[in-house]
Each structure stands twice: as structure tokens, then as C-alpha cells.
Amino acid sequence: MTHEILISGFGGQGVMAIGKTLAEAGMKDGYEVSWLPSYGPEMRGGTANCSVVISDEMIISPIVLEPTVLIAMNAPSLDKFLPNVIPGGKVFVNSSIVDKKVDRTDVDSYYIPTMEMAQHLGNLRVANMVMLGAVNEVTDLLEEDTIREMLSLLFTGSKADLVELNINALRMGASCANDEACMIRSESQ
Amino acid sequence: MKKELWKGNEAIAEAAIRAGCRHFFGYPITPQNEIPEYMSLHMPKVGGVFVQAESEVAAINMVYGAAGSGARVMTSSSSPGISLKQEGISYLAGAELPCLIVNIMRGGPGLGTIQPAQADYYQATRGGGNGDYRVIVLAPATIQEACDQVRDGFDLADKYRMPVMILADGMIGQMMEAVEWHDSKVDDLPEKAWATTGTKGQRKPNIINSLFIDPNESENHNLKLNRKYEEVKANEIRYEADIPEDCEVVFVAYGTPARLARAAVRVLKEEGINAGLFRPITLWPFPERELHEIAKRDSVKAVVAVEMSMGQMIDDVKIAVNGVKPVGFCGKAGGIVPTPREVADAAKDALKGAR
Numbered sequence: 435m436t437h438e439i440l441i442s443g444f445g446g447q448g449v450m451a452i453g454k455t456l457a458e459a460g461m462k463d464g465y466e467v468s469w470l471p472s473y474g475p476e477m478r479g480g481t482a483n484c485s486v487v488i489s490d491e492m493i494i495s496p497i498v499l500e501p502t503v504l505i506a507m508n509a510p511s512l513d514k515f516l517p518n519v520i521p522g523g524k525v526f527v528n529s530s531i532v533d534k535k536v537d538r539t540d541v542d543s544y545y546i547p548t549m550e551m552a553q554h555l556g557n558l559r560v561a562n563m564v565m566l567g568a569v570n571e572v573t574d575l576l577e578e579d580t581i582r583e584m585l586s587l588l589f590t591g592s593k594a595d596l597v598e599l600n601i602n603a604l605r606m607g608a609s610c611a612n613d614e615a616c617m618i619r620s621e622s623q
Numbered sequence: 624m625k626k627e628l629w630k631g632n633e634a635i636a637e638a639a640i641r642a643g644c645r646h647f648f649g650y651p652i653t654p655q656n657e658i659p660e661y662m663s664l665h666m667p668k669v670g671g672v673f674v675q676a677e678s679e680v681a682a683i684n685m686v687y688g689a690a691g692s693g694a695r696v697m698t699s700s701s702s703p704g705i706s707l708k709q710e711g712i713s714y715l716a717g718a719e720l721p722c723l724i725v726n727i728m729r730g731g732p733g734l735g736t737i738q739p740a741q742a743d744y745y746q747a748t749r750g751g752g753n754g755d756y757r758v759i760v761l762a763p764a765t766i767q768e769a770c771d772q773v774r775d776g777f778d779l780a781d782k783y784r785m786p787v788m789i790l791a792d793g794m795i796g797q798m799m800e801a802v803e804w805h806d807s808k809v810d811d812l813p814e815k816a817w818a819t820t821g822t823k824g825q826r827k828p829n830i831i832n833s834l835f836i837d838p839n840e841s842e843n844h845n846l847k848l849n850r851k852y853e854e855v856k857a858n859e860i861r862y863e864a865d866i867p868e869d870c871e872v873v874f875v876a877y878g879t880p881a882r883l884a885r886a887a888v889r890v891l892k893e894e895g896i897n898a899g900l901f902r903p904i905t906l907w908p909f910p911e912r913e914l915h916e917i918a919k920r921d922s923v924k925a926v927v928a929v930e931m932s933m934g935q936m937i938d939d940v941k942i943a944v945n946g947v948k949p950v951g952f953c954g955k956a957g958g959i960v961p962t963p964r965e966v967a968d969a970a971k972d973a974l975k976g977a978r
Binding site for chain 2: 454457458461466467468469470471473493494495496497499
């Protein structure tokens with residue numbers, strides 16, 4: 435099992451944080467992991483992305499060129515990386531700001547209104563966690579307990595409330611991924 | 624030991640502190656900024672010294688001063704910054720001072736780009752400064768290996784009284800991977816009887832110097848250095864060879880491209896071509912004899928150097944192979960990373976040429 439995940443969006447959307455959470459939780463669940471950010475001019479005003487590999491064997495290359503999972507937090511990311519997704523791969527679209535549909539029929543697509551859902555929870559900043567919840571629900575990568583444990587290490591003291599908020603965001607994303615209205619299965623299935 | 628997720632640069636800095644480094648002098652430059660940033664935060668906690676110098680030139684000369692007084696000392700920078708340090712590195716080599724220098728390489732020449740590259744191979748292995756000198760050059764391909772090489776590098780520097788350089792591409796600095804920290808004792812570091820620590824009226828003064836104005840003395844000093852370098856060549860060569868039976872084509876690569884070459888080995892296997900990977904871990908001294916023996920095998924038809932440069936390590940590959948097999952090349956420059964497909968295609972081209 436090797437998941438090659440590419441996460442892309444505007445700076446500030448929490449793209450790197452989604453990747454770090456996946457990598458950290460993957461490691462805690464006993465997988466080999468790598469996290470590689472784009473650190474070039476694009477992250478200084480434009481599209482930022484990171485590659486995460488989670489595998490049950492030694493990771494050969496940390497660079498994700500042909501993702502098994504694409505998380506597109508904005509439209510330019512979908513345009514740029516959709517052609518590279520492997521047939522049978524999974525594409526997650528932040529439908530709050532991406533109007534386009536996935537124009538490939540050989541991948542599973544999920545449209546997650548991350549920002550509306552985050553707004554519903556009262557904090558727009560957890561939109562990335564909504565997305566992570568959806569991704570985790572579909573890929574069944576990580577244990578909720580592991581993510582919770584990590585979040586409780588991250589948010590302590592006066593920020594401890596944020597643990598529940600983030601868990602709720604993950605759950606909301608997960609339920610959205612199970613909603614037929616958000617999902618378009620590949621024709622090959 | 625528990626696995627922890629670490630970013631390459633931060634892991635290198637932490638590894639240095641764990642290895643007993645208590646003096647860091649540097650100047651900011653992307654993509655290695657997390658090293659001085661981490662040092663600035665954590666060095667004071669262990670009673671160490673962090674100085675952001677006014678320039679790279681000042682930083683490397685602070686390293687000279689600290690090393691001369693016996694301190695376990697390091698500096699880090701990225702390509703253009705390492706260029707600025709070359710005079711100091713030559714002086715450190717001349718004065719036989721141990722230190723660790725980390726180069727998280729970016730594209731060049733000049734200011735180049737902040738993206739990862741490997742275009743400083745010549746500078747690191749041939750010496751960018753003046754004079755007949757060498758530094759031991761270690762090339763990590765994973766974050767774990769980078770951490771292990773930090774300790775190893777300091778120890779090698781002390782053992783041979785010479786600068787050691789860790790040469791890594793920007794990706795090693797920026798990526799995160801799992802690290803297991805091994806307990807390393809730092810309370811039994813070797814005595815440095817040569818260091819300028821003050822005579823306290825008990826002994827003759829030690830002198831740290833790279834000036835030998837008398838040509839005979841100067842030649843003797845060079846011969847002495849050379850004997851030391853021969854000793855390093857005899858004892859400290861490190862490499863990894865993953866060469867299957869009936870291997871037809873051997874990739875030679877270091878750092879991140881070694882991982883891409885490993886992916887290319889898989890691509891080729893699916894197409895029925897047996898490929899292998901030879902990864903030099905010490906770039907100087909280069910594992911010349913070891914690569915030669917592999918290239919000599921009957922099944923091997925070609926050797927392919929894979930680099931994020933326009934072709935620098937390939938010179939050492941050609942010296943090692945010494946004409947017994949053709950040497951192909953796959954290289955990218957300016958921050959572009961080769962894909963496993965491109966690496967595999969280079970192997971097929973090399974095999975075609977060999978037939």
C-alpha cells in the first residue's frame with residue numbers, strides 16, 4: 435500500500451498543515467511517511483503545494499508526480515495537477531471556491547464545500563480540517579484516535595478548545611464524503 | 624526508540640546539538656534558514672553560542688576562531704553563501720582545524736534560484752578555495768541519514784583535524800521524514816592538545832596557522848596534509864550498492880536523485896531491464912575502486928550518472944569506471960528535478976549506445 439498524496443492551494447489555506455497532519459498521523463500509525471513542501475517562488479504569493487507519501491514499505495521518492503490522491507483547495511491547483519492523477523485515483527475539490535467539475539471519468543471525485551462547513555462550525559480556519567476529514571473517510575488512512583492525540587499535543591492551555599473544534603471539522607468532512615451528492619464515482623467502477 | 628517527524632534542516636540542527644556542538648555561526652539564506660533559526664532558539668538552552676554574523680565571510684572566520692580554541696563548531700549555508708566561505712574553508716584546512724560545514728544546495732551559478740540542485744559538487748570535492756586541500760564530503764539521501772552524518776561528521780573532523788562538509792540538496796533541507804534519535808555520548812569527546820586554550824604557564828604556546836613562508840616547511844606541511852588525505856581515502860569511504868544479479872545498467876547518484884534513480888530501477892524492472900543503484904555516501908573520498916569492480920562485471924553494459932547538475936559527479940564516475948564500460952548521463956539544472964521516467968529513459972539510451 436502506497437498513498438501518494440498531492441495537496442495544493444493558496445498560501446494560507448492550510449495546505450501544508452493538511453500534509454503535516456497526514457504525515458504525522460501516518461507515522462504514529464506505523465507507516466513510513468514523507469512530507470515535501472514546495473518552497474519556491476510560488477509559496478510567496480500564489481499556489482503552494484506539498485507532497486505526502488504514506489506507505490507500508492520504504493519510501494523511494496518523496497516527490498509525488500503522479501498522485502493517487504489529489505486535494506485541490508483552489509481552481510489553479512485542479513487545472514495544474516488533475517492531468518497527473520493516476521487512473522483510478524481520487525480527487526478532492528474544495529467546492530466552496532472551485533466552480534469547475536473534474537473533467538476526467540477515470541477518477542473518483544469528491545466535492546467538499548469546506549468553507550461553508552467551517553463557517554457552520556463558527557471558524558473558517560478549520561476548512562482544511564473539513565477537507566482532511568473527507569480525505570481520511572474515503573482513503574481510510576488514519577485512526578481518529580491518532581489524529582485526536584496529535585491535535586491535543588498541538589493545542590494546549592488556552593487553545594485546548596480547538597481540539598474539539600478540529601475533531602468536529604474532521605467528522606463533518608467525513609460525513610460529507612459519504613454523501614452521494616458530493617461524490618462522482620469513476621466510470622470504470 | 625520512538626520515531627519523530629522532523630524537517631531536514633531542523634533535524635540537522637538538533638543532531639548537531641545532540642552531537643555536542645555548542646558553537647554555531649551563520650548567515651541566513653534559503654533553503655537552509657531553519658538551521659540557524661533552530662540554533663538561535665535551542666543553542667542558548669544548552670549553554671551554547673549562536674551568532675548571526677554580519678556575513679558568510681565573518682561566520683566562517685568565527686568558525687576558524689572557535690575551532691582553533693578546541694570548540695565543536697559548525698556553520699551552514701546554501702550555495703552562494705558557501706562560495707563566500709571558501710577562503711575560510713581553505714584556511715581551516717591549512718591550519719588543520721576540525722569543523723562541520725553544511726551546504727543545503729540550491730541552483731546556480733550566481734544567485735541562481737532557491738530550488739534544489741547539486742551544482743556545487745566540484746566546489747565541495749575539488750576545493751573552492753586555494754591550495755592543495757580536501758574536505759571530507761558526506762551526502763545524505765534521507766533525513767535520518769543526515770542526522771547520523773552530523774555526528775559522524777564531527778567525529779571525522781576531530782579524528783583527522785580537517786573540515787567536514789555535509790552536501791545536501793534543498794529537498795533534504797525542506798522535507799520531513801521520520802527520525803529515530805540514537806543516544807550519543809558527548810561527554811567523552813577527544814582531547815585537543817593542539818588547541819589554543821591558554822598555556823596557564825604550564826606548556827609552550829600552541830599556534831594555529833596556515834602560513835609557512837619557508838618553501839621547505841610549506842612543502843612538508845603539504846606532504847603531511849596529503850598523508851592525512853591518503854589515510855582518509857584508505858579508511859573512510861562510504862557507499863551503498865544495490866546491484867542485482869544480471870544487472871545490465873548501474874545508476875550512480877547521491878542525495879535525492881539516488882532515490883529517484885531507485886524509482887527508475889523499478890520502472891525498468893517492469894520493462895524487463897535489470898538495473899541497479901550505486902550511491903556514494905562519501906563524495907570525497909569517492910568510492911572509486913568499489914564502483915570500478917561493479918562496472919567490470921560481465922552483465923553490466925553501461926553506467927549512468929544521475930545528478931541535479933549539468934554533469935559534475937560524472938567526472939568521478941568516469942575516473943572510477945576508467946573506460947571499462949560506457950558512462951551515460953541524466954542531469955537537470957536550475958532547480959528542476961528529474962523524473963524517474965527520464966532517469967529510466969537515460970538508462971535505455973545508454974544501453975542502446977552500449978550495444
